Amino acid sequence: xxxxxxxxxxxxxxxxxxxxxRAEVRGLTISRVQGHGGETxxxxxxxxxxxxxxxxxxxxxxxxxxxxFVEPTVGAILTAAQTGEVGDGKIFVLxxxxxxxxxxxxxxxxxxxxxx
Amino acid sequence: xxxxxxxxxxxxxxxVLLMTPALGxxxxxxxxxxxxxNTMMMSFAALGCVAIAWALxxxxxAFAPGSxxxxxxxxxxxxxxxxxxxxxxxxxxFMAYQGTFAIITAALISGAIVERMQFRxxxxxxxxxxxxxxxxxxxxxxxxxxxxxxxxxxxxGGTVVHVNAGVAAVVAALILGPRKDYARxxxxxxxxPFTLLGAGLLWFGWFGFNAGSALxxxxxxxxxxxxxxxxxxxxxxxxxxxxxxRGGKVxxxxxxxxxxxxxxxxxxxxxxxxxxxxxxxxGIAAIPSYYCVLWRPRTRLDDSLDVLAxxGVGGTVGAILTGVLAQKxxxxxxxxxxxxxxxxLVVQIAGVAAVAAYSAAGTVVIxxxxxxxxxxxxxxxxxxxLGLDVSQHxxxxxxxxxxxxxxxxxxxxxxxxxxxxxxxxRA
Numbered sequence: 424x425x426x427x428x429x430x431x432x433x434x435x436x437x438x439x440x441x442x443x444x445r446a447e448v449r450g451l452t453i454s455r456v457q458g459h460g461g462e463t464x465x466x467x468x469x470x471x472x473x474x475x476x477x478x479x480x481x482x483x484x485x486x487x488x489x490x491x492f493v494e495p496t497v498g499a500i501l502t503a504a505q506t507g508e509v510g511d512g513k514i515f516v517l518x519x520x521x522x523x524x525x526x527x528x529x530x531x532x533x534x535x536x537x538x539x
Numbered sequence: 540x541x542x543x544x545x546x547x548x549x550x551x552x553x554x555v556l557l558m559t560p561a562l563g564x565x566x567x568x569x570x571x572x573x574x575x576x577n578t579m580m581m582s583f584a585a586l587g588c589v590a591i592a593w594a595l596x597x598x599x600x601a602f603a604p605g606s607x608x609x610x611x612x613x614x615x616x617x618x619x620x621x622x623x624x625x626x627x628x629x630x631x632x633f634m635a636y637q638g639t640f641a642i643i644t645a646a647l648i649s650g651a652i653v654e655r656m657q658f659r660x661x662x663x664x665x666x667x668x669x670x671x672x673x674x675x676x677x678x679x680x681x682x683x684x685x686x687x688x689x690x691x692x693x694x695x696g697g698t699v700v701h702v703n704a705g706v707a708a709v710v711a712a713l714i715l716g717p718r719k720d721y722a723r724x725x726x727x728x729x730x731x732p733f734t735l736l737g738a739g740l741l742w743f744g745w746f747g748f749n750a751g752s753a754l755x756x757x758x759x760x761x762x763x764x765x766x767x768x769x770x771x772x773x774x775x776x777x778x779x780x781x782x783x784x785r786g787g788k789v790x791x792x793x794x795x796x797x798x799x800x801x802x803x804x805x806x807x808x809x810x811x812x813x814x815x816x817x818x819x820x821x822g823i824a825a826i827p828s829y830y831c832v833l834w835r836p837r838t839r840l841d842d843s844l845d846v847l848a849x850x851g852v853g854g855t856v857g858a859i860l861t862g863v864l865a866q867k868x869x870x871x872x873x874x875x876x877x878x879x880x881x882x883x884l885v886v887q888i889a890g891v892a893a894v895a896a897y898s899a900a901g902t903v904v905i906x907x908x909x910x911x912x913x914x915x916x917x918x919x920x921x922x923x924x925l926g927l928d929v930s931q932h933x934x935x936x937x938x939x940x941x942x943x944x945x946x947x948x949x950x951x952x953x954x955x956x957x958x959x960x961x962x963x964x965r966a
Contacts, residue, residue: 432924434924436603437720437723437724437725457941457942459942465925465929466946467929467933467934467935467938467943468871468933468934469934471904473943473946474943474944474945474946475943475944475946476938476942476943476944477941477942477943477944478941506920506924508920508921
């Protein structure tokens with residue numbers, strides 16, 4: 424099993440979810456996060472104060488998948504989240520020691536995508 | 540000169556001016572958070588450039604004597620607009636009151652083109668449109684032009700303001716094209732409370748718009764005032780019933796829309812119909828606009844905030860029903876179809892058609908001309924994707940300040956805290 428963690432642009436989230444759905448990836452968690460990944464900072468001005476926004480809004484997806492689902496998941500995110508400009512985000516694939524599905528107490532491969 | 544009339548018109552002018560920031564709240568709540576400031580600024584900016592364009596040129600083209608089509612240039616730069624009375628109020632006050640109408644009319648168009656237009660192109664469009672489109676049409680109906688001579692009834696601007704802005708909005712939406720996310724992603728209102736606040740303030744300001752159009756503190760103003768209260772109330776009730784029948788739930792965005800539709804519909808009729816007729820007019824007006832709001836998102840027409848449904852359709856229904864429900868015993872001017880004057884309806888329809896045609900053609904010409912010099916739209920990724928607040932204004936509506944670094948100007952040395960003294964020496 425692997426945990427796929429992806430950081431993507433908020434405006435690309437709908438496209439990513441659509442692509443994951445088409446790749447039959449079920450079960451994911453998202454959170455709104457802020458981060459810095461080398462993109463050019465946005466400059467804003469409020470009256471006389473000029474401010475550089477070093478952190479930009481991103482969305483983090485966490486998806487637990489069985490080994491043979493890693494490639495389709497990563498592929499779906501790579502295509503859907505890409506704009507080609509700096510700031511498109513990252514994908515991390517991490518090993519997972521154990522997984523439990525709370526409802527049924529099933530564990531490991533039985534508890535992650537694919538469901539059933 | 541009449542002191543009571545002057546006092547009321549001073550207040551009415553301030554009320555109508557308030558409608559433009561109110562419109563900013565109404566529209567601003569309906570867009571996504573990343574475009575909130577841009578959308579509100581599209582209304583707010585009209586308070587500047589349209590007011591100045593009106594004083595310098597628009598007022599003369601609309602209200603100076605001239606031909607049946609256009610006022611002459613005798614009032615250019617407010618020449619001859621002084622303290623002497625125009626009617627029963629000072630001429631300068633009449634000019635200012637009419638100026639507030641020009642401002643809101645131009646701002647209404649912005650609802651169809653939110654979340655994608657270059658702000659500087661918008662400012663140029665707004666200014667040119669108010670002088671080249673609004674001013675001539677105001678002259679036709681209120682400046683002694685051909686529609687006035689034909690006997691078209693438009694008490695406070697159902698045709699001049701709302702049909703005009705509604706048609707220009709559709710044309711502008713067609714020329715700019717839909718937003719990149721339109722019909723691909725769910726685009727949700729980011730603050731429905733803002734929209735309700737805006738609708739409430741619009742209603743408040745609209746008492747100045749309609750009752751002020753009596754141009755005096757008199758019984759006609761009272762009639763227009765009462766009709767401005769009752770018609771939107773009836774629209775709200777009917778809209779509520781339609782909402783209940785459709786989905787079993789009464790929506791807040793629907794309620795805010797209903798109030799605006801009712802206000803638009805009663806605008807041409809306010810001083811011409813009885814209060815009971817105003818209730819009927821408001822109730823009837825809910826139906827076409829309600830179904831227009833449902834139909835429009837199924838098309839490729841990204842009239843984003845439904846300016847067509849609220850102002851184009853609402854204004855047309857109001858103008859037509861004015862020709863049906865007008866009653867001489869209330870207004871002393873003209874009867875409608877129901878009271879034995881069928882030709883009035885024909886005149887009303889002719890007025891709507893003429894205004895729609897001129898507004899559509901003129902809006903195309905202005906936008907195409909601006910497009911020769913600058914792009915009308917922002918770029919897809921760094922503009923629409925990032926949001927127009929940051930890309931067009933360099934500000935955010937809901938910035939948290941996290942991760943923000945102050946850029947110090949070179950002329951001020953940074954305030955530095957003195958380095959801490961080594962511990963131990965102090966003790």
